[in-house]
Amino acid sequence: MEDRDWRNQTDGMEFILLGFGDLPELKILLFLMFLVIYIATVTGNILITALVVTDQHLHTPMYFFLGNLSCLETCYTSAILPRMLVSLLTGDKTISFSGCFSQLYFFSALVGTECYLLAAMSYDRFLAICKPLHYSTLMNTRFCLQLAAGSWLNSCLASTIFVSFLSQLTFCGPNEIDHFYCDLIPLIKLSCSDTHLTVLLNFVLSCVFTLPPFLLTLTSYVCILTTILTIPSTTGRQKAFSTCSSHLTVVTIFYGTLMIVYLLPKHDTLSLLNKVLSLCYTVLTPLVNPLIYSLRNREVKEALSKAVSKYVAFTKTCRDS
Helix, strand or coil: CHHHHHHHHHHHCEEEECCCCCCHHHHHHHHHHHHHHHHHHHHHHHHHHHHHHHCHHHCCHHHHHHHHHHHHHHHHHHCCHHHHHHHHHHCCCEEEHHHHHHHHHHHHHHHHHHHHHHHHHHHHHHHHHHCHHHHHHHCCHHHHHHHHHHHHHHHHHHHHHHHHHHCCCCCCCCCEECCCCCCHHHHHHCCCCCCHHHHHHHHHHHHHHHHHHHHHHHHHHHHHHHHHHHCCCHHHHHHHHHHHHHHHHHHHHHHHHHHHHHHCCCCHHHHHHHHHHHHHHHHHHHHHHHHHHHHCCHHHHHHHHHHHHHHHHHHHHHHHC
């Protein structure tokens, strides 16, 4: 009877996302800042995805993975920022049980996918720089599709299993989550069930979806840097490094902040710092992705210039007719 009462309470309960509620005087400023970031992030990533799909010169493995990454970043930021914007604008910090777990599902699935996509991109750069003669054979269309599909499907499957397992927990106590989205660790702390198996499953899945891709990315860049240093000409070294510097920047921001957040002691005094650092991989990385790849990449800039020229010519033709 008691278990049934707890289950009924869980099914109808709501969580309260405290977010940045301890900074009420900055609410309007934060809303405007995150709104601009969200619009810029979605616009930039959709633009890159559209360029990769429509421009024949960008139909290469590197840009195929970049298109996947931009699509992911659009979904990633859309899973978190709109809810936070509504909270800042209306002051309503509540989120339903199903809404919270849906947000957690998309967040965890997209993080896992990003880890493996970044690893695939680093492996692509490794083959291009360290094994250029075998690049077209090894990084063929079928292999690229397998890497991308595997990244998406495996992460979504793992997230489905874990969130389904987590949703069976009973929540009968406090309902305040001291974060701006439904993060796993503060959510587990609210459960009045035995969470040892949940924590163990989270640890195993986290290791599977972060450690191998991180080690692959690290190994790829060690090999890349070693190869670049053996190139005799300065121009050759600069050209080789420029092809992977954009990706290396995104990887550093993503993994650096992710590790700091999850290795940081979970003290109340560090909660604000934890939220600020969490913004780096949930908000900053999706924003800088289109900026880094467009501003530092000649092919993307050329594709964008051609797209703008075609658009101007099309609008002029329509106006004249």
